[in-house]
Amino acid sequence: MNRRIVVDSSADPFSWAGAEIGCASLKIITDQKEYVDDSKLNIKEMVRELAAYKGKSGTACPSTEDWLSAFADAEEVYCVAITSNLSGSYNAARLAAEQYMEEHPDRKALVVDSLSAGPELRLIARKIEKFIGEGLSFEEIKEKIAAYQQKTGLIFMLESMRNLANNGRVSPLVAKMAGLLGIRVVGKASDEGTLEPLEKPRGREKALDTLMAQLKKHHFNGKKVYIAHCFNPEAAEAMKQRIRAAFPDCKTTVYALGGLCSFYAEQSGLLVGFEKQ
Numbered sequence: 001m002n003r004r005i006v007v008d009s010s011a012d013p014f015s016w017a018g019a020e021i022g023c024a025s026l027k028i029i030t031d032q033k034e035y036v037d038d039s040k041l042n043i044k045e046m047v048r049e050l051a052a053y054k055g056k057s058g059t060a061c062p063s064t065e066d067w068l069s070a071f072a073d074a075e076e077v078y079c080v081a082i083t084s085n086l087s088g089s090y091n092a093a094r095l096a097a098e099q100y101m102e103e104h105p106d107r108k109a110l111v112v113d114s115l116s117a118g119p120e121l122r123l124i125a126r127k128i129e130k131f132i133g134e135g136l137s138f139e140e141i142k143e144k145i146a147a148y149q150q151k152t153g154l155i156f157m158l159e160s161m162r163n164l165a166n167n168g169r170v171s172p173l174v175a176k177m178a179g180l181l182g183i184r185v186v187g188k189a190s191d192e193g194t195l196e197p198l199e200k201p202r203g204r205e206k207a208l209d210t211l212m213a214q215l216k217k218h219h220f221n222g223k224k225v226y227i228a229h230c231f232n233p234e235a236a237e238a239m240k241q242r243i244r245a246a247f248p249d250c251k252t253t254v255y256a257l258g259g260l261c262s263f264y265a266e267q268s269g270l271l272v273g274f275e276k277q
């Protein structure tokens, strides 16, 4: 049977080695240009152009049609979308799934609201991949993924929240803290799938210590973590070393964020997706 995992591009799927996975792309839009968040996007160039750009910039979620075409006629489709509280992507995926099953009553489509972004979507998608590999049924996967979601989390460190605030994804008051005099915002994806700022550490070292403390506080199981960064491999590597020092057996993967997450996490941002006990 043809079973397919489909994520939206906030999951940064293009750096997964060898995985056969569908993607519905988000877009980053300015008055002058539209960047499609697919495997061809030059993220470095986009971040550089946007840093120099003084006008308005925003994003758009994939349409129902974008999701449908990413389903690629599979008999079973497993979608993972960015948090429905900050994007219309999940809703578009739901509509796509309904239409798909209506048109093909023998097919099945599951849509997971990650209530998160970036590396947490990747944790969920990779778990689905594992379950498919083990030959679990659609119903079993649905149930087990709902349980797994309770055991994953996302924490982040941002040096600027300008794009989040300008696009109404956090309050301007919250955003004001970030970027001032070396102040970073360390926060987490809340249970509702919104950004929840937790602390304002001063300086990079303090920020990494704070991330580490938050991981422990949020019941990190010390087994699996994805560290994703926006052009900040040094901080990602330093975070990896801290995790390895505290949890020597942890499977730790570092990767560069894709277009959508880079737009919102901005230069130097770190997103850490982790498993809980």
Ligand code: X90
Residues within 6 Å of the ligand: 026, 058, 059, 060, 061, 082, 083, 086, 087, 088, 089, 115, 116, 117, 118, 154, 156, 169, 188, 189, 190, 193, 194, 195, 260, 261, 264, 265, 271
């Ligand atoms: O539909 C759209 O246009 C996309 C809107 C996405 C807005 C949020 C993106 C967040 C990206 C920033 C830090 C971690 C956030 C945790 C979220 C719960 C990453």
